Amino acid sequence: MELQSFPDDKAQGVSEKLPFTLQELKRAIPPHCFQPSTFKSLSYFFLDVGIIAGLYAIAATLNSWFFFPLFWIAQGTMFWALFVVGHDCGHRSFSRYDWLNDLIGHLSHTPILVPFHGWRISHRTHHKNTGSLENDESWYPVTESQYNQMSWVEKFARFDLPLLAYPIYLFRRSPGKKGTHFHPSSPLFKPSEKQDVITSTICCIAMVALLGILTYQWGVVWFLTYYFMPYLVFVIWLDLVTFLHHTDTDIPWYRGKNWNFLKGALSTIDHDYGFINPIHHNIGTHVAHHIFLNMPHYRLKEATEAIKPILGTYYRKSDRSIFSAFWRSYRSCYFVRDRGKTVYYQK
Numbered sequence: 001m002e003l004q005s006f007p008d009d010k011a012q013g014v015s016e017k018l019p020f021t022l023q024e025l026k027r028a029i030p031p032h033c034f035q036p037s038t039f040k041s042l043s044y045f046f047l048d049v050g051i052i053a054g055l056y057a058i059a060a061t062l063n064s065w066f067f068f069p070l071f072w073i074a075q076g077t078m079f080w081a082l083f084v085v086g087h088d089c090g091h092r093s094f095s096r097y098d099w100l101n102d103l104i105g106h107l108s109h110t111p112i113l114v115p116f117h118g119w120r121i122s123h124r125t126h127h128k129n130t131g132s133l134e135n136d137e138s139w140y141p142v143t144e145s146q147y148n149q150m151s152w153v154e155k156f157a158r159f160d161l162p163l164l165a166y167p168i169y170l171f172r173r174s175p176g177k178k179g180t181h182f183h184p185s186s187p188l189f190k191p192s193e194k195q196d197v198i199t200s201t202i203c204c205i206a207m208v209a210l211l212g213i214l215t216y217q218w219g220v221v222w223f224l225t226y227y228f229m230p231y232l233v234f235v236i237w238l239d240l241v242t243f244l245h246h247t248d249t250d251i252p253w254y255r256g257k258n259w260n261f262l263k264g265a266l267s268t269i270d271h272d273y274g275f276i277n278p279i280h281h282n283i284g285t286h287v288a289h290h291i292f293l294n295m296p297h298y299r300l301k302e303a304t305e306a307i308k309p310i311l312g313t314y315y316r317k318s319d320r321s322i323f324s325a326f327w328r329s330y331r332s333c334y335f336v337r338d339r340g341k342t343v344y345y346q347k
Contacts, residue, residue, distance in 0.1 A: 016342070020310050022262050025291060029306045033299035038095040040298060041088065044281060045104055048082045059226065068225060076233020077279060082108050083238060084281045084297065090120035091127075093296045110203040112234055115170065117196035118181030122173075122188050127293045130246075131264030133255050133336070133343070138174050139246040141253060141345055146176075147335040159334060163239040237280070240326060244271050245286045247329045249345050250316065258341035265290040270304070270317040271325060287315060 052075065059071045086108030088094040089101040102116070109116040126137035133140060142150070142158075150158075157168070158175060170181045179186035182201045184194040215223040245268050252267055271284045283289075285300040288307065295303060308315050318325050333345035 016258075018262060018266075018314065022291070025307045025310055028310055029292070029303045033303045033306075034292070034295055036088075036093055036095050036296045038097070038100065041085075041094045041296065042104075044298070045082075045085050045108065048078060048085060052078045052082065056226070068229075072229040072233055075230035077237060077276070079112050079230055079234035080237035080241075081280045083112060083114065083234065084283050086114070086116060087123075087283070088297055090116065090123055091293050093294045106200065106203055110200075110207050112231065113167075113204055113207060115181050115197070115200040115204050117193070117200040118186075118188070119170070119200075121193055121197075122181060125188070127265075127290065128261070129264065130290055131252070131254055131267035132259045133253050136264075137177075138169065139242055140174070141333070141336045142175065143338045144335045144346070145338050162243050162330065163236045166235050166238050240322075241271075241280075241283060244318075244322070244325055244329065245269055245284075247333045247345070248318075248325075249329070249332050252342050252344060253336055255341050255343070262291070266311070266314055266316070268316070270315075271322060272318070273322060287311075287317075 055071060055075045055078065059067065059075075085094070086105045089105030089108065092098065092101050094101050094104060105116040105120065109119065122137055125135075129135035129137065133143075147155075154175065157165070173179045173181075173188070177187075179188045181188065182197075182204070184197040184201075186197075189197055211223065211227060248269055251269065252263075254263060254267075266287065268286050268290050270287050273280065273284050277284060281297045282300055283297065285297075285304050288300050288304045289295065289297075291307070292303065320328065329345075332347050335346055336343040337346065
């Protein structure tokens with residue numbers, strides 16, 4: 001893994017300064033990388049929807065329990081790919097038109113029970129505060145003293161079931177934070193965002209109602225086979241990818257004034273998902289995405305190559321397999337020290 005040796009400053013709290021600026025990184029990237037193509041973005045959306053529809057047609061035609069496990073994995077992976085398209089919509093990098101971003105965002109996220117605007121707003125908070133111990137929104141570490149005070153139930157949910165956390169996060173947010181992604185009065189949202197949150201929540205309620213009607217008509221086995229199992233695979237994919245990009249013993253976390261946006265954005269790691277890379281739209285190219293969150297996913301690889309010479313050893317990319325990287329972080333990343341301006345995960 002390529003990485004910079006950041007000081008674990010303990011009590012000193014000296015703010016290390018990066019040898020480059022955000023403006024220098026932006027100048028190194030070809031200008032077209034910041035320009036979304038509505039046609040290209042829509043083509044990814046319709047491709048994903050087409051594959052999802054095709055998989056449903058094949059599953060219904062074969063109606064075979066020998067095929068269903070393969071169907072669950074493939075369809076759950078496509079649900080995840082569709083989420084990534086909605087992810088671009090949330091960042092306004094899908095197109096230049098907010099109405100189209102909102103439309104496709106809802107069409108991408110509602111079928112997989114993600115409240116588009118509620119998630120979009122909390123995800124924006126995450127990007128604005130990545131790497132900040134006090135203000136990051138998701139996948140931030142607890143301190144050692146917090147860890148020691150956690151009940152066994154909290155520890156079990158956080159450290160033993162990290163790949164099933166997303167639905168809980170939507171309803172209860174991250175540990176230590178209050179609110180829900182579904183209620184407009186949640187601390188997550190500003191009063192001006194109330195109508196957006198209500199719209200997305202109504203869409204999710206409508207989807208739940210539709211699933212209820214279909215389950216009543218075709219039975220619980222239909223629901224488990226054609227929806228719940230692919231949805232479960234989608235949740236595992238979402239949690240796995242976000243966990244890997246933000247949970248590693250080599251990632252620095254910053255306290256107080258030692259944090260700034262660029263240092264926080266660099267506190268993430270690129271991962272190679274092999275043949276899955278084009279399927280889930282190269283979301284593993286994560287460092288450039290955190291630096292320039294309004295960049296379309298299909299420009300991230302080109303942008304990454306442009307800024308790597310400037311980033312040097314500040315650019316992180318794991319050379320481990322996905323399973324090895326997950327197991328390493330799962331076994332090693334529990335908490336950070338109670339003191340220090342720059343800290344790292346501890347066992």
